[in-house]
Amino acid sequence: MNSFGQSFRSTIFGESHGPSVGITFDGVPAGLPINEDDFVIDIERRKGGLQKGTTPRKEDDKPIFITGVFNNKTTGAPLTILFENKNTRSGDYEKQRAIPRPGHADFVAHEKYGGFEDFRGGGHFSGRLTVCLVAAGVVAKKLLPGITITAYITEVGGEKDVENGLQKAIDAKDSVGGIVECHVTGVPSGLGEPFFNSVESLISHAAFSIPAIKGIEFGAGFKAATMFGSDHNDAIDTASGHTVTNHAGGVVGGISNGNDIIFRVVVKPTSSTPKEQESWNWDTQTVEKFSVKGRHDLCIALRVPPVLEAITAMVIADLMQLAQKLPRIYNS
Amino acid sequence: MNSFGQSFRSTIFGESHGPSVGITFDGVPAGLPINEDDFVIDIERRKGGLQKGTTPRKEDDKPIFITGVFNNKTTGAPLTILFENKNTRSGDYEKQRAIPRPGHADFVAHEKYGGFEDFRGGGHFSGRLTVCLVAAGVVAKKLLPGITITAYITEVGGEKDVENGLQKAIDAKDSVGGIVECHVTGVPSGLGEPFFNSVESLISHAAFSIPAIKGIEFGAGFKAATMFGSDHNDAIDTASGHTVTNHAGGVVGGISNGNDIIFRVVVKPTSSTPKEQESWNWDTQTVEKFSVKGRHDLCIALRVPPVLEAITAMVIADLMQLAQKLPRIYNS
Amino acid sequence: MNSFGQSFRSTIFGESHGPSVGITFDGVPAGLPINEDDFVIDIERRKGGLQKGTTPRKEDDKPIFITGVFNNKTTGAPLTILFENKNTRSGDYEKQRAIPRPGHADFVAHEKYGGFEDFRGGGHFSGRLTVCLVAAGVVAKKLLPGITITAYITEVGGEKDVENGLQKAIDAKDSVGGIVECHVTGVPSGLGEPFFNSVESLISHAAFSIPAIKGIEFGAGFKAATMFGSDHNDAIDTASGHTVTNHAGGVVGGISNGNDIIFRVVVKPTSSTPKEQESWNWDTQTVEKFSVKGRHDLCIALRVPPVLEAITAMVIADLMQLAQKLPRIYNS
Amino acid sequence: MNSFGQSFRSTIFGESHGPSVGITFDGVPAGLPINEDDFVIDIERRKGGLQKGTTPRKEDDKPIFITGVFNNKTTGAPLTILFENKNTRSGDYEKQRAIPRPGHADFVAHEKYGGFEDFRGGGHFSGRLTVCLVAAGVVAKKLLPGITITAYITEVGGEKDVENGLQKAIDAKDSVGGIVECHVTGVPSGLGEPFFNSVESLISHAAFSIPAIKGIEFGAGFKAATMFGSDHNDAIDTASGHTVTNHAGGVVGGISNGNDIIFRVVVKPTSSTPKEQESWNWDTQTVEKFSVKGRHDLCIALRVPPVLEAITAMVIADLMQLAQKLPRIYNS
Incomplete structure (x- = not known):
């Protein structure tokens, strides 16, 4: 099922080269002021064409x-919000149809949908649908005054200096991955459920809906494997539960503890590398060399921050509604 | 909600020191042979008392x-399967009630449930409930002939040699964390949904229900951030979708691609370290030193493999049923 | 939540006077041939303007x-399917805004949404959205070859002769209700769940989403209250479970028994009667007389049959998918 | 799935002749005082053996x-609450195994579960499980101070005088059905959703989980089919939405309107009539005469009122939680 959220629920639909992609929300309170302008900043952040390493494809992307x-x-x-797909060049993709591109969903889509999938531009698997996630984030963030959600690149191509990481890709004529961290302030304690619907369960569930994300860690994350318990434990030093350190990333026992929620995701290198590759050819039934055509990002991680913020906002808005901490009707 | 799964659904309940913990399954096909003996191996694997570094607490743990x-x-x-809680020493815990232990759910449980939580032995947050997850795994595995799910420790306390890692903890009189890897063979391609219910979304959702898990990565995982696209991409070399490498960990576009599913989780060091610690005292309203009493594992990661296998089996069984790849009635 | 169905799931959205109404389906198998023409018959059946007693409002209603x-x-x-709202005269409704019309959702919408509801033409409560249900029915019926679902008027205004019933309304310058029966053939036995998700639970759940329906009965229905057990019981006379009578309406213990599923709904008289009525005036804070303006049906029951078939098809398609009796991919 | 409710969720399990039946609740607020005595009245009302026409079977039925x-x-x-099954005479049922009893779930259970169903005493289809529903009702009612839910028999065997109706059954040596009405006061306006989750949808969904219920109607119900719109419409005469009449049964547009919720269900005659009947014999593969053995009610409708109240309380508690009108923590 392509819905997410129990109280603030999003249902996503669309394909890269169909008439539009869209999203329907259930559980949005009544009376919330909303207009096109609310969406501009996050949609621009997500768009290609703004910085070195992102694709020149442009869309109006007006909600x-x-x-x-x-x-x-x-x-x-x-x-319900739609985004039109205006700038599509399907011809690019039809030619490549016989070869399922490594790292792309071509093969699995064919297996899952029996060849009936809309393969143009990745179809329903396309990163194009993240514009809907960003829209969900815009709506969710509006429900969360006092909570800030900030995601940022911390590493590209193995380099902390992002420009260096991108240059590495340009020099190698290849694509690179990266790491994106998200920092959430102002979340009250007590959100989440101990079994099955922990804060970590829900954030990770949503995060892995973002194409190219292959791992997630909270607080100290994988480094925790090398720490002693007495180091990892965050000592509580106030009645409100503030902790001296934050190795837990703001979540203990699956429940928010009132400290900042901090997590990191890894974004794999863009599958559409400019390099020549090999893959199976369905027509010739042999392995063949090929090159990916079309417009693509060298480092898709650069476009992930607003999307990661968005899915985080979706989760927090849902949890806040479930905890009855948000109004059902706005009177502004 | 403390249920998981859409078709093969598990609902978990219980507290560490209540009469029993239990689990109810929906969607189990009719006619599946089942008896107590099926549960022995995985329940023994999960139990304390079997190896250096695990707690001596013993339970019969008969389903x-x-x-x-x-x-x-x-x-x-x-x-519905129950497990009785026979070997409980609540007295240990009542004395420590005033001080929410760092790294434990004491504080968040109090915030979430207003002080009404059953605090004995961690209550509903206790690792005790993982016996129910293990039971779910036993049932789920029985539904999956031809699929193997194997989890194993790869690192303890930062050491690949696990004995060394444990010795480190014993020497330091502290607890340590670890890394557990899970390897799944025999999963058909086409499982999972592109948006919101990817294989990675569901496995991570379930995995973060296991106490102490703080991160998860699929295939190359966080290492992908340092790879070029041409290296990370797994070239397809057969009609069935076999790939030469498996950096994707068997999941592309959120969908299983027919190769082995491989992922790793990090388990934080046991919160109950023997070391003296500091935390807020609710009674005195100051920070105080204290030591955790009671029986605890030096390295809880050692007990995670059968639990990680279990939640993986739950997810795969659910996905297989949704894909109509399992019978609704067994005729054996 | 405005979604229905576990496997074949429909999510509905829209308002009477917004740009369009629409519906998104999850769980539709791949490869199902579908085009505009498939929708014509049922959408025409639902439309006003075709027979005595229905409103002259016309829409293209192209999917x-x-x-x-x-x-x-x-x-x-x-x-996702949209239907544009082309023929809207919002002015009619704005004037009546101060008086919540008896029998309409005006009052409850205002209570629920705090005055922010789109009140034009009933907004989200409008019968306009039933065009989406009909579309769902078209899709669902295509999944169910061999199953026929037929709904028909059995009574209007208390008259078995429907023309007489309508004439009664015309003569009285009032609106009338009716009874619609639905007959389903070809449903296999074994669908539904004993607790909470019986066939009757699911059909009634969906049926009460159709505006104006106020009751539902299966098989002998309310007449069962006057029957002896030996009369009501349907004797089984073949190995396949055929019954001599069908007082159960094809559902026993909540499960389909392989005989025809038969049920009846009552449709209340159209709330928008031409008669002068009384209601509270929010502006003047007194009870006032008023007349409903705008175009309305004398007997909304006449438009219910295709909608009732549609929700029935939605339920049966969902149950058939859950029972793994439908393909996930069509190869035609 | 055998769960019901979105926020206040009940999961039911058990068979008539297994060790126990039970129910697990999610979403019960913390701090609610609860003890065995709370359950006595409704459980006694549901029990057999209390009045003419009910079965002498007795259980302790302690939660x-x-x-x-x-x-x-x-x-x-x-x-989680269990009820032990103490008083079971399975022998009665094994003898009848070859003949699926008309009106019972024997045939459909066999079809659905392939012969693996626990057939003793109706197994999972048994009215025995309604003790769990009653327990759910007890818990739900405790959450709803100020709301009264009262169900009562209005008709037995076609007679308003219930004693007469029962005498009719006794005289005819047959079983009879009845009608049960439920009246709910104190429900605020605004509960329910216009599409798919109307108050009527949810109540009917739950009501059809009660064995033997074959129809439901709200307010004027089926009589609405014979009324003019001007008669059926309930004129609003106060700012709070009070209506002069209540033909809508307290629900308009699927949403509670603040007036009493009133609905009626029909309960079919007990399937286990003392009369000789005919049915298919699976062993002999012919139609045979047989008589139902075992202890049974002449009129199961007599035991329905507390169960109907219970499912109504479940629905209202769920809706009240979703509308954020109930506390998550009790401080009493």
Whole structure:
């Protein structure tokens, strides 16, 4: 099922080269002011063409409110937002159809959907759909005044200096991966459930919906494997639960503890590398060399921060509603 | 909600020091032979008292079939299994009540449940409940002939030689963490959904229900951040989708690709370290020194493998049922 | 949440006077041929303007496939269909805003959404959204070859002769209700769950989403209260479970028994009667007389049959998928 | 799936002749005082042996709190209650195994579970499980101070005078059905969702989980089919939405309108009539005459009121939690 969230629920739909991609929200409170401008910053952050290493493909990416908005406020009924796919060059992809590209969903889509998948531009698997996630983040963030969610690149191509990492890719005529960290402040303690719906379970569940993410760690993360318990434990030093250190990343026993939530994801190198590669050819039934055509990012990690913020906001908004910490109707 | 799974669904309940912990399954096919002996191996693997570094606490841990079994076969109706809590020494815990232990759920449980939580032995947050997860794994594995799920320790206390890692903890009079890897063979391609319910989303969702897990990575995982795309991409070399390398860990675009699924989790050091620590005292309203009493593992990671296998089996069984690859009725 | 179905899931959105209403489906198998023409018959049946007693409002009501269709076949990804709202006269409704109309959702919408609801034409509560249900029915029916679902009016205004019933309304310058029966053939035995998700639970759940339905009964229904057990019991007379009578309406113990599923719903008289009525006026804070303006049906029951068939098809398709009796991929 | 409720969720399990039946609740707030005595009245009302026409079978039916209760208050963690099955005479049933009893689930259970079902006493289909529903009702009612839920018999065997109706059954040596009405006061306006999760959808969904219920109607119900719109419409006469009449049964547009919720269900005659009947014999493969052995109610409708109240309380508690109208923690 392509829905996420129990109270603040998002349902996503669309393909890279169809008429539009879109998202429907359930559980958005009534009376929330909303308009196109709210979406500009995060959508621009996500867009290609803004910085070295991102694709030149451009879309207007204006949110089109189809349902759930009246007089510039949410109505409480389902909210649907569409984004048109204007700038599509399907021809690029049809030619490559016979060879399932390594690292792409071509092969699995064919296996899952029996060859009926819309293969143009990755179809439903396309990173294009992350514009819908970003939109979900915009809506969710509006529900969370007092909570800040900030994601940023910490590493590209193995380099802390991101420019260096990108240059490495350019020099090698290859693509590179990266690491993105997310820092959330202002989350109250007590969110999440001990079994199955921990804060970590929900954030990771949503994060792995972002194409190219292959790992996630909270707080000290994998480094915890090398620490002693007395070092990893975060000593509580106030009645409100503030801890001296934050190796737990703000989540203990699956529940938010009132400290900042901190986690990191790894983004694999863009699958569409400029390098020549090998893969199976369905037509010739042999392994063949080929090169990926089309416009692509050298480092998709650069576009991940607003998307990671978005899925985090979706999770936190959902948890806050479940904990009855958000109003059902806005009176502003 | 403390349920997991869409078709093969588990609902978990219980506290460390209540009469029993238990689990109810929905979606178990009818006619599956099942008896106590099926559970022995994995439950023994999970138990304390078997090896250096695990707690001496012993339980019989016999599965008690309350519902859903008739003539030693599943009936198709909900299957409920209880495990009695026999060996409980609540007194140990009541004394420590005033001080929420760092790294434990004491503080968050109090915040979430307003002081009404059963605090004895960690209550509902206790690792005790993982016996129910293990039971779920036993049932799920029985549904998956031809699929093997194997988890094993790869590192303890920063050492690849596990004995050395444990000795480090013993020498330091402290606890240590570790890394557990899980390897799944025989999974068909096509499982999982591109958005929100990817194989990685579901496995990570379930994995973070295991107490002490703080990170997860698939295939090359965090190392992918340092790789070029041409290196990370797994070239397909057969019609069935076999790949030469497996940096993707068997999941591309969120969907299983027919290769082995491989992932790793980090287990933080046991919170209950023998070392003296500091924390807030709710009674005195100051930071105080204290030592954790009671029986505890030096390295909880040692007990994680059968639990990690279990949650993996739960996810795979669920996905296999959703893909209609498992019978609804067994005729054996 | 405005979604329905566990495997074949529909998510509905829209308002009477917004740009469009729509529906997204999860769980539609890949490879199902689909085009506009498939929708014509049921959408025409649902439309006003076709027979005495239905409103003259006309819409093109062409299904617009936004996602999930490629080369006239479903792709397996979410399928989204929109219907534009072209023929809206919002002015009619704004004038009546101060008086919540008896029998309409005006009052409850205001209570639920705090005054932010889109009140034009009933907004999200409008019968307009049933065009989406009908679309769901078209898709669901295509999944169910060999199963027929037929709904028909059995009574209008208390008259078995429907023309007489309508004439009664015309003569009285009032609106009337009716009874619609639905008959389903070809359903295999074994669908449904004994607790909480019986066939009756699911059909009634969906049926009460159709505006104006106020009751439902299966088989002998309310008449069962006057029958002896020996009369009501349906004697089984073949190995396949055929019964001599069908007082159970094809469902026993919540499970389909392989006989025809038969049920009836009551449709209340159209709330928008031409008669003068009284209601509270929010502006003047007194009870006032008023007349409903705008175009309305004298007997909304006349438009219910295709909608009732649709929700039935949705339920049966969902149950058939859960029972693994439908393919996940079509090869035609 | 055998769970019900989105926020206040119940998961039911068990068979008539297994060791126990039980229920697990998610979403019960912490700090709610709870003890055995709370359950006595409703469980006694449900029990056989109390009045003419009910079965003499007796059970202690003491609720056994397995999880989620500590110091006589709920902990906020999952609450599990078991009821032991003490008084079982399985022998009665084994003899009848070859003949699927008309009106019972014997045939459909066999079809659904392939012959692996626990057939003793109806197994998982048994009315025995309604003791769990009653328990759910007890818990749910405790969450709803100020709301009263009252169900009562209005008709037995076609007679308003219930004693007459029962006498009719006794005289005819047959079983009879009945009608049960439920009246709910104190429900605030605004509960329910317009599409798919209306108050009527949820109540009917739950009601059809009660064995033997074959129809449900709200307010004027099926009589609405004979009324004019101007008669059926309930005029609003106060700012709070009070209506002069209540033909809608307290639900308009699927949403509670603040007036009493009123609905009626029909209970079919007990399937186990003392009369000789005919059915298919699986062994002989012919239609045969037979008589149902064992202890049974002449009129199961007599035992329905507390169960109907219970499922109503479950629904209202769930809706109240979703509307954030109930506390997550009790401080009493």
